Every structure is written in C-alpha cells, then in structure tokens.
Amino acid sequence: MFRWLIGTFALSMVVTGALAADPVEVHIGYLGHAGIKSTLSLVEQPADNDGIAGARLAIEDNNTTGKFLNQRFVLDEIKVKDSDDVAKVATDLAGRNDYIITDLPADALLKVADALRDHGTVLLNVGAIDDRLREQDCRANVIHVAPTRSMLADALGQYLVWKQWKRWLLVTGSHDQDKLYADALRRAATRFGAKIVQERTFEDTGGARRTDSGVTLIQRQMPVFTQQAPAYDVLVAADESEVFANYLPYRTWDPRPVAGSAGLVPTSWDATHDQWGAVQIQNRFVKLNMRRMTALDMQAWTAARMIGEATSRTNSGDPRKVIAFLKSKDFSIAAFKGTRLTLRDWNLQLRQPILLADGRMVVSVSPQEGFLHQVSELDTLGVDRPETKCKLQ
Amino acid sequence: MWRRCLLTGMLVWLAATPASAFVAYVSNEKGNTVTVIDTTSWTVTKTIKVGQRPRGIEFSRDGKFVMVAVGDDDTIQVIDTKTQEIVDTLPSGPDPEFFTQDAAGKTMYVANENDNTVTVIDLEKRARLGDIQVGVEPEGMTISPDGKILINTSETTNMAHFIDTTTRQIVANVLVDSRPRFAQFKRDGSELWVSSEIGGTVSIIDPVKREVTGKITFEIPGLRNEAIQPVGIGMTKDGKTAFVALGPANRVAVVDGATHKVLKYLLVGQRVWHMDFTPDEKYLMVTNGVSNDVSVIDIAAQKVIKTIQVGELPWGITIAQP
Numbered sequence: 001m002f003r004w005l006i007g008t009f010a011l012s013m014v015v016t017g018a019l020a021a022d023p024v025e026v027h028i029g030y031l032g033h034a035g036i037k038s039t040l041s042l043v044e045q046p047a048d049n050d051g052i053a054g055a056r057l058a059i060e061d062n063n064t065t066g067k068f069l070n071q072r073f074v075l076d077e078i079k080v081k082d083s084d085d086v087a088k089v090a091t092d093l094a095g096r097n098d099y100i101i102t103d104l105p106a107d108a109l110l111k112v113a114d115a116l117r118d119h120g121t122v123l124l125n126v127g128a129i130d131d132r133l134r135e136q137d138c139r140a141n142v143i144h145v146a147p148t149r150s151m152l153a154d155a156l157g158q159y160l161v162w163k164q165w166k167r168w169l170l171v172t173g174s175h176d177q178d179k180l181y182a183d184a185l186r187r188a189a190t191r192f193g194a195k196i197v198q199e200r201t202f203e204d205t206g207g208a209r210r211t212d213s214g215v216t217l218i219q220r221q222m223p224v225f226t227q228q229a230p231a232y233d234v235l236v237a238a239d240e241s242e243v244f245a246n247y248l249p250y251r252t253w254d255p256r257p258v259a260g261s262a263g264l265v266p267t268s269w270d271a272t273h274d275q276w277g278a279v280q281i282q283n284r285f286v287k288l289n290m291r292r293m294t295a296l297d298m299q300a301w302t303a304a305r306m307i308g309e310a311t312s313r314t315n316s317g318d319p320r321k322v323i324a325f326l327k328s329k330d331f332s333i334a335a336f337k338g339t340r341l342t343l344r345d346w347n348l349q350l351r352q353p354i355l356l357a358d359g360r361m362v363v364s365v366s367p368q369e370g371f372l373h374q375v376s377e378l379d380t381l382g383v384d385r386p387e388t389k390c391k392l393q
Numbered sequence: 394m395w396r397r398c399l400l401t402g403m404l405v406w407l408a409a410t411p412a413s414a415f416v417a418y419v420s421n422e423k424g425n426t427v428t429v430i431d432t433t434s435w436t437v438t439k440t441i442k443v444g445q446r447p448r449g450i451e452f453s454r455d456g457k458f459v460m461v462a463v464g465d466d467d468t469i470q471v472i473d474t475k476t477q478e479i480v481d482t483l484p485s486g487p488d489p490e491f492f493t494q495d496a497a498g499k500t501m502y503v504a505n506e507n508d509n510t511v512t513v514i515d516l517e518k519r520a521r522l523g524d525i526q527v528g529v530e531p532e533g534m535t536i537s538p539d540g541k542i543l544i545n546t547s548e549t550t551n552m553a554h555f556i557d558t559t560t561r562q563i564v565a566n567v568l569v570d571s572r573p574r575f576a577q578f579k580r581d582g583s584e585l586w587v588s589s590e591i592g593g594t595v596s597i598i599d600p601v602k603r604e605v606t607g608k609i610t611f612e613i614p615g616l617r618n619e620a621i622q623p624v625g626i627g628m629t630k631d632g633k634t635a636f637v638a639l640g641p642a643n644r645v646a647v648v649d650g651a652t653h654k655v656l657k658y659l660l661v662g663q664r665v666w667h668m669d670f671t672p673d674e675k676y677l678m679v680t681n682g683v684s685n686d687v688s689v690i691d692i693a694a695q696k697v698i699k700t701i702q703v704g705e706l707p708w709g710i711t712i713a714q715p
Binding site: 069 | 529547548551566593
C-alpha cells in the first residue's frame with residue numbers, strides 16, 4: 001500500500017512535467033489466423049477484422065490515457081495461414097513486441113508459447129476457449145482473456161437451473177470441439193443440479209450452409225430429429241462447428257426453448273449489451289469500425305487494455321515491471337461487466353461475468369444470484385482452484 | 394456535537410424558511426422523468442416528463458431553475474422551478490452525463506461521455522464557449538472552493554484531471570482506482586475525494602501536491618468484495634462527516650471526514666447511486682436505482698427514516714429552497 005502511494009506520488013510528478021520528453025512506446029503484437037469460419041446465420045458471419053478491430057479501439061483508448069502519461073501504444077498485426085510456421089512468425093513478432101495478443105487455435109497457441117518460452121514475451125490468448133490450455137497444458141507465459149468452455153457452460157447452467165429448466169435434452173455435433181462443449185455442459189448439469197434426460201448426436205454429413213431452398217428441408221428435418229424425446233424443459237445444443245444448432249429454434253417437435261450454441265447463448269460480449277456504461281464502448285466501437293462489436297472484439301479490447309492499464313499503473317515501459325504487475329494481486333481491469341475483472345493466479349485466466357444473449361437482447365448475466373463462493377462469485381464459473389490440473393511453468 | 398449541529402440546523406431552518414419545506418428533484422434515468430419531492434411531507438408532488446436518459450441534475454445557483462442532462466437527446470434541459478415545466482435547453486456536447494457550475498452560476502462544465510470532452514457553457518448567454526479534451530469516458534465533475542480548478546474524472550483512463558478554469562488547460566492528472574465516478578472537495582479545499590466504482594475505493598487527494606495521500610476501503614461482513622462499488626459522495630459543510638454511496642452493496646457508508654475511518658454502514662435501497670443534503674443538513678437523500686426509490690437519512694440519528702417511491706431507475710438528486 002505504502003509503496004503504491006509512493007508510486008502514485010512519482011507518477012503525478014511525472015504526469016505534470018514530462019511532456020517534453022520522448023514518449024514511452026509500448027509495442028503490442030496481434031497474431032491472428034487467416035480464414036473465416038462459415039456460420040449458419042448470415043448476420044453472425046465474422047468480419048475480416050474480427051478481434052483486431054477491438055484491439056485497435058483499445059489502442060486508441062490507451063493512447064488517450066497515454067497522452068497524459070507520455071506513453072504511446074502501437075499495434076503490430078499479423079495473420080498466419082495454416083501452412084505458415086506459426087512459431088517462426090511469432091518469434092519474429094516477439095522481436096518487435098513485448099506483448100502478443102493471440103487469436104489462434106489451441107495447438108498453434110501452445111507451439112507459440114513454447115517457442116517463446118525463454119523470450120520474456122507475454123501472450124494474451126483471446127481466441128481459444130479450450131479448458132486444457134488453463135489446465136494440463138497451461139503455460140506461465142500465457143494470460144487467458146477469453147473465457148473457457150466450462151465458464152460458458154456454467155454460466156448457462158446456472159441460469160437454466162435458476163429458471164427451473166432442469167431437464168435438458170442435450171444434442172451434440174459430431175466434431176471434436178462440439179464434444180468438448182458437451183463435456184462442459186454435462187459438468188455444469190452435474191454441478192448445478194440439472195438432469196440430462198437424453199443425449200442425441202447430430203452427425204455432420206457435409207453439405208452447404210447456403211442453399212436456395214434449404215429452409216423447406218430444414219423445416220422437415222428438425223422436428224423429426226427432435227421427436228420422441230423424454231419429457232424435457234430445454235434443448236441444449238453443443239455445436240461450435242455451426243452445423244445445426246441455429247436450425248433448432250422454433251422447429252423442435254415439442255415446443256421448447258433452445259440454449260447453448262443457439263437460442264440463449266453464453267458469451268463474453270454481445271452487440272446488444274448496454275449495461276454498466278457499455279453503451280459508451282459500443283458507440284466508440286461502431287464509430288471506429290463501422291460495424292457492431294463481437295465477443296472476439298471485446299476479448300481483444302480487454303487484452304490490449306490490460307496492457308494499457310498495467311503500463312499506466314506502473315508508469316513504466318519496462319515489460320518486466322508491467323508483466324509482474326499484471327500477474328500481481330493489485331491488478332484489475334474494468335470492462336463494462338459491472339465488476340472488476342481479475343486474474344486467477346493459479347492459471348492466469350481472467351475472471352469475468354458471462355452474458356446470456358439471444359442475438360437481440362442480453363437476457364441475463366451470470367454468475368446468478370445465490371451461487372456463492374468463498375473467494376469470488378466469478379469463481380463459480382469454470383474450473384476452480386481446488387480442481388485445477390495446472391502447474392504454471 | 395450533534396446537538397450543536399442540530400441546534401444550528403434548527404436556527405438556520407427557522408430563519409430561512411418559516412414554512413420549513415425544501416424541494417428535491419430526482420432524475421429517473423430509465424423513466425425519462427424528474428420526480429419532485431416535498432421534504433416536509435416526504436411526498437411526491439409532481440412528475441415532470443423530460444428528455445431521454447436524464448442523469449446529472451442540479452439547481453441553478455439562483456434557485457430559479459433545475460438543469461438536467463438528458464444524455465440520449467444530447468442536451469441539457471432547464472426546468473423552471475415555479476411552473477415545474479421545461480422552459481429551455483442548453484447546448485451541451487453529445488451525450489452529456491454530469492455537470493457542475495461555478496460559484497457565480499455563470500459557467501457550466503459538462504462531461505460528454507461519447508467524445509472524451511468537457512464542454513464549457515455560458516449559462517447567461519446559453520452559449521457553448523469551448524471544449525476541453527480529457528480522458529476516455531469523462532464522468533465526475535466538481536470545482537475547487539476557490540473556483541480556480543475544475544476536476545473531471547475519466548472512467549476508462551482512471552484519472553482525476555485538474556483543469557485551470559481560466560486557461561481551460563489540464564494542469565495535472567492524478568491516477569486513481571478503476572472507473573472514477575464522482576469527485577468532491579472538502580469545503581475548506583484541503584482534500585479532494587474521488588470515488589472509484591470498480592476499484593472499490595475512495596481516493597483522498599491533496600489538491601496542492603496533486604497526489605493521492607490516502608484511500609478509503611470498505612468491508613461489509615457477508616458481502617462479496619466486488620459488490621462494493623462507491624459512487625456518490627456527500628460531505629457536511631464542516632467537513633466532519635462524509636457519506637459514500639456503495640452502489641450494489643445497497644449501503645451508504647458513514648465516514649469520519651478527518652480520520653477517513655468508516656464509522657457505520659446504513660442499509661438503503663438497491664444500487665444506491667447519488668445523494669444530496671437538505672440545505673439545513675438535517676437530512677440526506679439518496680437515490681436507489683434498482684429499487685426505484687429514494688432513502689431519507691436523518692443525519693443526527695444516522696438512520697434511514699423514510700423511503701419514497703420515485704420513477705424508474707433514479708440516478709441524480711438536487712435539493713434547494715422551493
């Protein structure tokens with residue numbers, strides 16, 4: 001505390017008198033992957049700059065603050081293709097930047113983390129939600145800004161249980177990540193007292209997502225696929241691969257709501273979120289990027305703001321100091337979620353409330369009232385300290 | 394001490410207003426209304442329809458008007474306190490949220506959330522005099538008792554900006570905890586208090602050295618730390634007692650103005666936000682956003698004595714002679 005006071009003291013002196021000196025430059029890399037996944041809904045098709053656009057806004061915000069502290073933030077953007085040597089690209093990028101925001105699949109992220117292990121560069125994962133990156137495959141040089149699958153599943157599970165929709169029909173896609181999401185949903189059901197009355201698998205048999213007369217076919221398929229289910233309250237779909245979930249609402253055999261990958265979706269951000277001052281960032285984002293803000297944009301904004309925040313708090317261009325502060329107990333970040341976000345010290349995962357949105361409105365925000373925790377209610381979402389498999393190294 | 398306070402209060406009250414009544418104006422952020430409350434009977438006497446998203450609200454210095462920032466209409470509306478009707482608008486910048494006036498009531502300073510500026514308005518000419526560039530999401534506004542320094546807090550930059558009111562230049566920036574919402578000087582100018590909603594603290598700033606010299610933290614047994622979100626601050630004129638609204642903690646903290654120790658927590662309504670004293674300092678009224686009401690705190694007894702239902706999402710409050 002006392003040290004902090006001295007820090008503030010030094011800071012306020014610098015703030016008032018340092019404008020003449022050269023600004024401290026903070027270089028942040030952004031390592032994304034080329035190629036955009038195809039979604040069932042046209043309006044959910046990600047923009048080419050999905051994620052990067054959020055980082056750009058945070059750089060603007062950091063620079064507005066930075067002009068009072070004589071700090072300047074610069075973003076260095078690169079996209080890798082599947083055929084590229086991602087470790088090599090990352091090493092080059094790390095030569096120019098002290099921090100790298102990554103939007104990469106889990107395996108690529110691990111390659112990069114291991115390649116940069118002795119480099120001193122910190123990675124901020126905004127794209128991969130895999131729990132294993134925070135558990136058995138955790139790395140000391142990776143901070144996770146994206147929520148995990150289990151955090152998302154728990155956020156949804158808490159709400160469904162609060163709503164007394166405790167009988168779930170779980171429909172899972174046939175791809176690996178769909179199965180991982182289903183695992184997280186099963187775990188949530190067990191934790192919060194819901195019952196999965198039956199499970200079904202929706203096989204991806206290939207085929208185009210856009211066809212001129214697709215609706216007619218889907219309207220026949222979906223009721224048949226969901227018929228003869230035992231009594232259930234809500235259909236929970238695990239379809240990260242975007243094969244079927246968005247076809248389910250209004251088409252189930254029984255009139256039941258849909259949640260998970262369609263209907264009521266747990267997410268770190270939604271373009272309709274307007275609480276806790278969020279309108280301000282939504283407006284700034286639209287003004288800068290001429291489109292609405294996605295979850296990936298928000299995760300990237302938060303990552304770049306975390307660096308900005310730690311840089312202003314330490315008033316330092318020394319990445320070692322900034323990183324030490326990021327990982328310290330004193331660090332927290334405001335991100336329009338009604339509460340401060342902090343890092344779980346055992347695996348460097350950012351604690352955060354999760355929104356439940358239906359594409360038009362934010363329906364609720366988890367953790368739900370009544371889900372208590374001795375440290376932070378945010379730790380009722382995802383894998384908690386006593387269960388973790390992570391040994392940071 | 395309380396007795397003397399009470400006595401003084403009583404004398405002031407007797408001298409100034411034989412009829413005893415004050416009038417409170419409450420801005421209802423979601424209801425797009427302003428509720429008028431009579432402080433003798435503690436009843437709602439009128440509900441005035443205003444523009445969209447009314448938040449910052451304050452009496453003009455002469456008491457003839459109440460000004461309310463209607464953010465989503467990008468303006469500040471002026472209510473005549475005699476007719477209790479809107480009679481004029483002021484040219485604020487986009488999305489005005491909060492404002493303050495100089496002691497003479499001639500100049501108004503408005504925090505415009507959407508474009509990182511503070512707008513300066515000549516209240517007599519109803520004209521915009523200029524803008525001052527500040528940090529991201531300007532919010533809290535106050536003027537030093539000597540009128541020389543304007544304070545603006547910026548929510549995402551996390552600073553209290555010190556602005557020279559003559560040159561309209563920023564002369565210092567003091568970093569505080571996350572999401573600074575409200576700033577208040579002690580009447581003698583010796584301290585500046587800044588609340589940080591997400592940081593969960595009130596920073597005490599030395600206005601001469603322009604540095605943080607202390608911090609008030611809050612702990613409420615049985616309540617998670619993250620729910621404690623300080624917003625509005627009220628301080629008695631003698632600087633001896635301060636009240637801090639703790640947002641979703643649903644409590645107002647009573648703080649010793651000299652030692653900065655928290656003396657007591659008063660349970661009020663849900664998401665307590667801003668506050669104002671009756672001019673005799675006998676009562677403090679606080680707005681409770683989520684429960685749509687206003688709690689009345691008896692200052693001498695340090696007790697909540699009344700709850701008054703107002704419009705949807707009450708935000709700001711201002712009290713003066715009718």
